[in-house]
Amino acid sequence: MLPFARVAIVGLGLIGSSIAHAVRAQMPTVRLTGHDADPAVRARARALDLADDIADTAGAAVTDADLVILCVPVGAMRDVAEALAADLPADCVVSDVGSCKGSVAAAFAEMLPGVTVVPAHPVAGTERSGPDAGFATLFHRRWCILTPAGDADPAAVMRVSTFWERLGADVEIMDARHHDLVLAVTSHLPHLIAYTIVGTASDLEEVTESEVIKYSAGGFRDFTRIAASDPTMWRDVFLSNKEAVLEMLQRFSEDLTVLQRAIRWGDGDALFDLFTRTRAVRRSIIEHGQDDPRPDFGREHI
């Protein structure tokens, strides 16, 4: 039993194109339509055969769908919802893949009154962007968090849940506010820190950018991967989840100050204790199947 028979994907970047590949692989009888605001992306999506039909407008893509997934930056959700609202079939379910759920819920409530909405956030990605970046296994063994409103239709929630499970994800249901707090620490703060340190390293006078790049294997290069993520997407995340991000940032800054003081005063025991504790977190992540167990993320050493 397919949860949905006609799926429309609006926004064909990394996540949208990965959903397209995964639907093709796991539910090949689904009729798949797509749209992207950028004509070059639409042309590329057609060349890649990402969907049965790539429509020139969002409205045309959704007109016959029973599931519509908005895969656009969270700052664009409101406008895209407005653009396609008039063309939504009465019985269709609208979902999304945004990294912040509070702001998206507000945008949908405003622009899609009366529509069955089940917001979702697949916690998966790479540093690549665009229609060529997608692949069918991106969501395998990753968590997809659904944040339905308290009065959401349970049958619709179940269908969206089944849809993500069919793509290989584990599904969790969470309150939107709690989601935004959890993701502020597991995703938004790490990106902010990574963007900052890459900026700091680029701006030094005594150390050249060429030196930073040559000796990046000492640890710095790890940060450059997530600091290479899509700038529009991440600008929107920080503006949309401002309160939770600022709260986590404040805690991080306090902890950093404590460590700074330990270094200044030569408190080796405090450093050693923290470094031992953090090692255990890595082990848990590996044990829970949330990272590659191979050393160095499985990077090639040839």
Add this chain to the structure above:
Amino acid sequence: MLPFARVAIVGLGLIGSSIAHAVRAQMPTVRLTGHDADPAVRARARALDLADDIADTAGAAVTDADLVILCVPVGAMRDVAEALAADLPADCVVSDVGSCKGSVAAAFAEMLPGVTVVPAHPVAGTERSGPDAGFATLFHRRWCILTPAGDADPAAVMRVSTFWERLGADVEIMDARHHDLVLAVTSHLPHLIAYTIVGTASDLEEVTESEVIKYSAGGFRDFTRIAASDPTMWRDVFLSNKEAVLEMLQRFSEDLTVLQRAIRWGDGDALFDLFTRTRAVRRSIIEHGQDDPRPDFGREHI
């Protein structure tokens, strides 16, 4: 022409055991001796056949060597140098692999007066520790920085340089003080930040550690890898390179404050500009062969 015929490795953790594997692979006629202060590591090194002889004391390991490499935490360099000083052959070259070069140069100057010293730092590693963690290709296409004193014997510097090139590394020669500044930003600060954020995430009340682990694929898991590095080694790095680390930390904190203010005031353009600039740094690192070009570090998505 082999640069050295009899190599002694003191300290058989990740780096020491990797050098042993690499020497066996690239210079199989070299006579290789080893020692580790931990009897369990010595037993494991014998079982792994890491060297022709695993000696029970540092002195016994170096007594016939023409190259001695200290592969111990930087805080232990002084004591280990003292322990083996009396047994060093007159014509041998002493080197090391420490991540800070100023403090190691001081320790060697004090404990090994008159000895030919060519300090080295291979900028390579994984998050694993111990004699089982080593592998022969760890240094391939990585930089090894030599920091000889101004009056160092050029022939000895050339031989150590050739040795590292034979292990697959590119060699750079640098002043110790400049090395410590460069590595403070490309290695020490990233580790400090990673340790901090993993600590911050573990200490929250509203978000459980189980949630942090489940949703770590949003970016957090990247930081847990280097925060799983050897606690003793890294405690020593921060205590030994205090001045440069605190300077880089100060700059990072200032940049983070600027970004915090941009988020608070909703300055999307400032965020977008930085995020676009940092993306280019990643591209340079890939172009210079300093990271795996595959998305997501080549992590498996199956």
